[in-house]
Amino acid sequence: MKVSVLGGGNEVGASCLHIQIAGTSLLIDAGMRMNGDDPLPALGMLESLDHPKAVLVTHAHADHIGALPIIHSLYPNIPVYATPPTADLMKIMMKDSYKILEQRCRETNTLPPYTEEQVKDLLNSILLFPASGELRVGNVKIRSFRAGHILGAVMFLIEGEGETIFITGDLSFKAGRTISGAQVPHHIQPDVLIMESTYGNRAHTDRNTEENRLAKHVSEVISNGGFVLIPAFALGRAQEVLLILQDYMDKGLIPEFPIYVDGLVTPISKIYNNYPHFLKGPVAYRIKNLGDAFIREGRCRAIHSKERESVLSGKPGCIVASSGMLIGGASSWYAERLVSNEKNAIFITGYQDEESPGRKLLNIADGIEDHIELNGTSYPVKCLVGKYGLSAHADANEMNRFIQTLEPTYTLLVHGDDEARKQLSNVIDSKFHPLLVENGETYPFEKRKSGKGVIGKRYKNHANAILREKIGSLLLYQKETEETYQLAICMNVQERTNTLICHTLKGKQIKLGLGQIKETICYWNRSIDELKEAAGQVLAFSRPYLESLNWNILPDGNLLLKDIFQIMHLDSIKSQLAVSLAVQSLPENYIERVQPGITTYKIDQSIKSRLTKLALPIQGLQVNPTYAMDIARNYMAGHPRFIRCGVDDLGTEKERLTIYFDFPHAVSENERAEMADTIIKETGWPIHFSESVRQDLLQEELTKLLGNPIQTPSIHLYERKVVVSISRSENTDKMVGQFRKITGFTLQFKGQNASTQQTGKERELFQSKTVSKRLENNQAMEETKRWAKEREITIYKTSIKQEESTTIMEVHFISPEIAKLHDIELEELSYRIGMPVTYAKSPKQNEIIRLTVQLLPSSWNLKKNPSIHMDKATVSIKLSDMPVEDEITIVSEKINQATGYVLEVKV
Structure with a gap:
């Protein structure tokens, strides 16, 4: 078996592989470079290599198909195979590749490498890969697997005469909005794996977070009167961006604004619409019901080049245009006109080649440069520049786990820069023989004497199986010197020392023995950011995730953690983490380590009761x-x-x-x-x-009430009474009421009888003038609830108070301000229950805050929770930007009607 790398080895671009296996030669892809003086692979190598029997196309991006017209002209009689969506997409992408080459040749005064006629010949000769997913060419069988990168993208498994080679092309395991993630072929154990490594030196950020950032930032720029340009790869990325923005509009998370689609995005989106059965359910549903999932009339408009000037002179909006790296095309035209205005923004959502204008733009955002060259002209950059992680490539963690799953004898790393490939090779287990291939080199693999596979130490399945099962798993571990539990992801194993090579959530590499592993929580295949956020919340405060769990549904007996998850239907990572911590707190005689890495937990009625009451020393029941x-x-x-x-x-x-x-x-x-x-x-x-009273402040409050200093009063803490040496006046009763409300103490004047009480009015009692039968306490409370329901009055609680010999019904409204609006109704209630009625003087602060947040428009960017000021009966909010006055007035009226509180808006 031989693998010859014509292009795309130590670079991203010009992908082209020559494979010789079982006496049959194949070409995999033939792409072009998007930058540089030499756009093509080293096709001259073909003269010294065996004549290929067929060409296999992984997907329709230009860096994988751009040189195919030359291949077809060299070998006009060999078949070129592609999946049906890829074949349709190639008809657009090939013509665009030719335009880019032709433009580049005009700029450099060179000849284009092929003609428009050769492009047509290639497109007319494409054969469709069989629907069965299997193809025979010469002595080999070829199987295709979904790659998840873009519509129609596939990986190839090539088998012949006991040898196997697996070629990933570009792949993505994260399911985007349009297509599902890569299909993982288990148990194939290829002799050689050729693996892309575009993002071999990084971990992706959380997709939902990035989508949210993008949608909100686009909305903010447009709301402030600017245009947003999103230079997007017309094939794949642009469709994702269009779905994100429109989905956020549909859900009311951002306001409506016009979206303009320019360049190749429009025709490629039409092809996506033709393959709903290749797309995810929600997208297929939109196509079925709306005819187009991406460009929707009234919101999203396809633009012709002649209309571009009118777009920029019209209503601000978002422009989604090709190319994704600002290398010519529609996006470059718009960038020239938007980049120097601080109101505008250019948001980058995909990979940027080192020499591309898109990369220069990101350098400017980092403060490295301040000008950008577009179409030969230099422009100062004043617009906002943002980067958003919507990658359609696997990251380092995913690629490593994929290699661990496939268990190849050799791993050839291609399609990545030197730094990405080097870092990825350092993570991959050495037993998989990672090789950093170079363009222009051939890599031979000698066949075993048995005729099965190639020479090289095969990864054995049986040794240290318990260790290897941990690879890719989220582990709960505990250091011997610490009481707290921590989390790590197992990346690899070191069989010689029986240790696990793990990464903490902060990215630090650590080695753990099986004895330190308290539990294997789950196999983790989502973003590290999502895990860090969930783990941070649960490890710091597990109580909220445990309080609502029904432990009583667990049967008595010894259970594995995964059994507990299944019985309790725990799908959320936060709930799983919390339960993992909870079972670690069981008494020692309830935890049995059956064998290294396998633990059972004894569950009985007493344990279920203690877990329900959270009466165990569970980590995180209290915040620090x-x-x-x-x-x-x-x-x-x-x-x-x-x-x-x-x-x-x-x-x-x-x-x-x-x-x-x-x-x-x-x-x-x-x-x-x-x-x-x-x-x-x-x-x-x-x-x-604390029941401690600030006695020094009692006299201060008296001075405020009386308007002038007085002699030191006599304070009776036990009786909660303050006696002052001044005579009563006509305002005395009012002062007494105010003093009691502020301090909770009774104010007594010189010569006043200690038993003198406030009148009903000061106590805000409501008493019917007509005598009625007094109901028993419980009956009175039930009658109060009926009264509230009949009058459509919202109350939160009722309680009976005893003041000396008088029984009083206390009704709890959301606030005293709302209560005061119901004087007549409260007097009627007094008649119905036969006793005086008062209302609670304290507001329901949480309910006021909840209603306030609920009534705020979604477009208001609330910076933190509202705050309550009971003394002023106001609820205060802090926003990023001040809304218009009319809108504030409308919202304030709604909040006041619901809570009785006045809205204060600050920025």
């Missing part, structure tokens, strides 16, 4: 003390009585969070309960309220 206090301070920031909070060490490893008020008796038990519930939910800490 500093963060807990920050959460409490932020929550209490708007409360007029709050002073500070602190952590109390009660000994025997018990701690609590204590809240301090200046006048604790002015804060009702109901209000305290609400505060405690909220803070416990957000921190996991038990809450204690």
